[in-house]
Amino acid sequence: MSAQAPPSSLVETVLAFADDELVLGWRDSEWTGVAPFLEEDVAFSSIAQGEIGHARALYELAAGVLGGDADALAFDRAPEEYRCAPFVELQLVHDWAATVARHWLYETADAIRVADLMESDWDELSGLAAKMDREEAYHRMHAQMWRDKLGGDERFEAAVERLWPYALGVLEPGQRGRLAELVGRDEVAAVDRGAHEDSFAALHEEMTMVRRSIPGAAW
Amino acid sequence: MIWEVFRQEREGQPFTHGGSLEAPNREFAEAYAVEFYGRRAESVALWVVPREEISDIEDPYVADVFDRDYRRVDGYSLKVKLREARERAGTA
Amino acid sequence: MLERMSEEEFRAYVREGGQVETGDPMPDDYRKALIKFIEMHGNSELMGVLPEREWILRAPTLQRKLALTAKVQDEVGHGQLIYRVVEDLGKPREACFDDLIAGKTKFHNVFHYPTKAWGDVGVIAWLVDAAAIISQKALLKCSYAPYARIMKKICWEESFHILHGRDVVLALMTGTDEQRELVQEALDRWWGPLMQFHGNPIPAEQDPMYQWRIKSQANEEARQQFFDGYVPQIWELGLTVPDPALRQDDEGVWHYTEPDWDELKWVVTGHGPATERRLGLRRASREETAWVRRAVLADAA
Numbered sequence: 001m002s003a004q005a006p007p008s009s010l011v012e013t014v015l016a017f018a019d020d021e022l023v024l025g026w027r028d029s030e031w032t033g034v035a036p037f038l039e040e041d042v043a044f045s046s047i048a049q050g051e052i053g054h055a056r057a058l059y060e061l062a063a064g065v066l067g068g069d070a071d072a073l074a075f076d077r078a079p080e081e082y083r084c085a086p087f088v089e090l091q092l093v094h095d096w097a098a099t100v101a102r103h104w105l106y107e108t109a110d111a112i113r114v115a116d117l118m119e120s121d122w123d124e125l126s127g128l129a130a131k132m133d134r135e136e137a138y139h140r141m142h143a144q145m146w147r148d149k150l151g152g153d154e155r156f157e158a159a160v161e162r163l164w165p166y167a168l169g170v171l172e173p174g175q176r177g178r179l180a181e182l183v184g185r186d187e188v189a190a191v192d193r194g195a196h197e198d199s200f201a202a203l204h205e206e207m208t209m210v211r212r213s214i215p216g217a218a219w
Numbered sequence: 220m221i222w223e224v225f226r227q228e229r230e231g232q233p234f235t236h237g238g239s240l241e242a243p244n245r246e247f248a249e250a251y252a253v254e255f256y257g258r259r260a261e262s263v264a265l266w267v268v269p270r271e272e273i274s275d276i277e278d279p280y281v282a283d284v285f286d287r288d289y290r291r292v293d294g295y296s297l298k299v300k301l302r303e304a305r306e307r308a309g310t311a
Numbered sequence: 312m313l314e315r316m317s318e319e320e321f322r323a324y325v326r327e328g329g330q331v332e333t334g335d336p337m338p339d340d341y342r343k344a345l346i347k348f349i350e351m352h353g354n355s356e357l358m359g360v361l362p363e364r365e366w367i368l369r370a371p372t373l374q375r376k377l378a379l380t381a382k383v384q385d386e387v388g389h390g391q392l393i394y395r396v397v398e399d400l401g402k403p404r405e406a407c408f409d410d411l412i413a414g415k416t417k418f419h420n421v422f423h424y425p426t427k428a429w430g431d432v433g434v435i436a437w438l439v440d441a442a443a444i445i446s447q448k449a450l451l452k453c454s455y456a457p458y459a460r461i462m463k464k465i466c467w468e469e470s471f472h473i474l475h476g477r478d479v480v481l482a483l484m485t486g487t488d489e490q491r492e493l494v495q496e497a498l499d500r501w502w503g504p505l506m507q508f509h510g511n512p513i514p515a516e517q518d519p520m521y522q523w524r525i526k527s528q529a530n531e532e533a534r535q536q537f538f539d540g541y542v543p544q545i546w547e548l549g550l551t552v553p554d555p556a557l558r559q560d561d562e563g564v565w566h567y568t569e570p571d572w573d574e575l576k577w578v579v580t581g582h583g584p585a586t587e588r589r590l591g592l593r594r595a596s597r598e599e600t601a602w603v604r605r606a607v608l609a610d611a612a
Contacts, residue, residue: 032383039240041384042384042391045383048380059373148246210428210429211371219479243607
């Protein structure tokens with residue numbers, strides 16, 4: 001499938017994925033300059049950049065079908081139009097245990113999502129997913145590194161417990177069993193996409209304030 | 220724990236000292252070395268070593284007590300012998 | 312390793328371009344001067360991150376978001392390089408942070424001021440970074456070799472920052488009237504702190520940092536270099552420098568309204584408009600992540 005337009009449900013999936021990466025990248029950027037120690041500050045910043053970079057590529061893909069450009073999709077929609085999972089909207093700074101718990105859970109879920117997208121009939125999407133998978137290898141390694149260090153720590157385990165229903169909500173119902181297996185937990189009722197977290201309105205406001213200040217301008 | 224990072228700028232080049240970083244173990248040290256010395260693809264290879272494994276040799280050169288000019292280029296003076304040899308060969 | 316020498320011999324040694332390594336014997340005053348100077352530099356990198364990081368979250372395009380994140384990441388990285396040098400001189404990183412947050416050590420004046428709008432992002436990356444790079448290039452010749460070596464990496468990474476800054480400014484200057492106004496307004500606010508940035512023009516002979524060859528450039532020389540490089544760039548965009556006295560004489564020397572040196576002293580001793588808020592942020596995040604450092608860094612591998 002490369003000559004005809006992909007089904008709108010697939011474009012929706014791409015958009016939701018882009019929104020996840022954008023918002024998670026935004027949340028991860030809240031640690032810039034204030035991470036637990038300097039070496040990790042630099043490493044975590046690369047993770048955030050990776051996420052924003054993936055968001056950009058996904059938005060560009062969607063824009064190719066929907067029209068407009070990546071920036072318009074990323075910043076010019078109304079809050080209700082974003083399809084991100086509540087998981088990525090949670091403001092976790094300055095809780096490092098929760099942050100790395102999310103990082104680990106998200107990367108594990110993402111591996112499943114990306115693997116499925118690599119099988120997509122939409123050639124451009126499967127190609128992009130393959131590229132993302134290569135970069136994600138570093139993200140997964142970093143997340144695992146922290147999990148190895150903090151696994152068993154009460155704060156970390158409590159955070160995983162608390163965030164688990166949210167993590168499940170990143171994936172489609174048919175994928176959640178695999179996540180449960182990989183993480184070693186029982187599947188529970190997920191916090192699904194749909195309603196946004198309370199903090200999302202403020203996030204969107206801050207994220208778009210400069211862009212909205214002079215609509216249509218080039219920056 | 221402090222780790223020293225060595226980097227190779229281009230293939231075939233010697234490894235040079237890049238800098239040091241703090242990390243709890245080798246896994247973290249490797250991740251951070253990549254971040255600090257590779258995120259702009261400025262190194263083709265990287266090594267990390269715990270600082271305590273490196274010894275600083277105080278006296279890198281044992282002073283010449285006895286003459287060892289046979290090991291150096293300036294220990295050889297061929298001019299006179301070469302002139303004599305050329306004269307004998309008639310090629311001077 | 313250097314031989315032990317008298318302070319007078321050491322001064323002559325560094326004046327003539329002699330290099331000093333970490334384990335070398337060195338006068339106490341030299342070590343103290345190094346720590347003070349280099350620590351302030353590290354503090355400045357870390358505090359410089361704070362005004363800029365807010366704008367990552369507000370960047371109006373994905374490219375700007377990425378570029379700004381990468382720039383700030385570099386600055387945190389520079390902080391790491393610099394504090395490692397201080398630590399190897401004998402002052403642990405945690406002690407440096409303690410002193411910074413307690414207001415016992417200083418950081419550059421420019422990072423005591425708030426940012427107001429996207430125009431600030433451009434002006435800071437273009438002009439504040441430029442002022443810093445002039446000083447940093449002079450540090451490449453520092454007598455203390457470990458510091459000179461990291462300055463090489465720092466200067467290389469900073470080259471991207473100025474281009475980014477100029478790109479942001481040019482996008483605004485070729486945009487709407489409102490965008491152009493953002494740049495002028497930011498320039499009007501940042502010019503004063505920029506003029507103070509290189510410090511008051513004490514002669515090199517009276518500057519201990521110069522005598523030890525930690526700095527190899529006098530303050531006024533740096534400022535003149537800034538004018539040479541950047542006033543033409545400012546003027547060619549049609550921007551106005553908010554100092555009516557600014558002019559270059561026939562010998563190429565720039566004349567300008569003398570900055571308020573008392574104000575500079577007041578600000579760097581912890582009384583800037585944004586000082587308390589920023590130190591407060593550092594204090595809070597540091598407290599909340601202390602357990603991570605204890606859990607991860609305290610034990611050996």
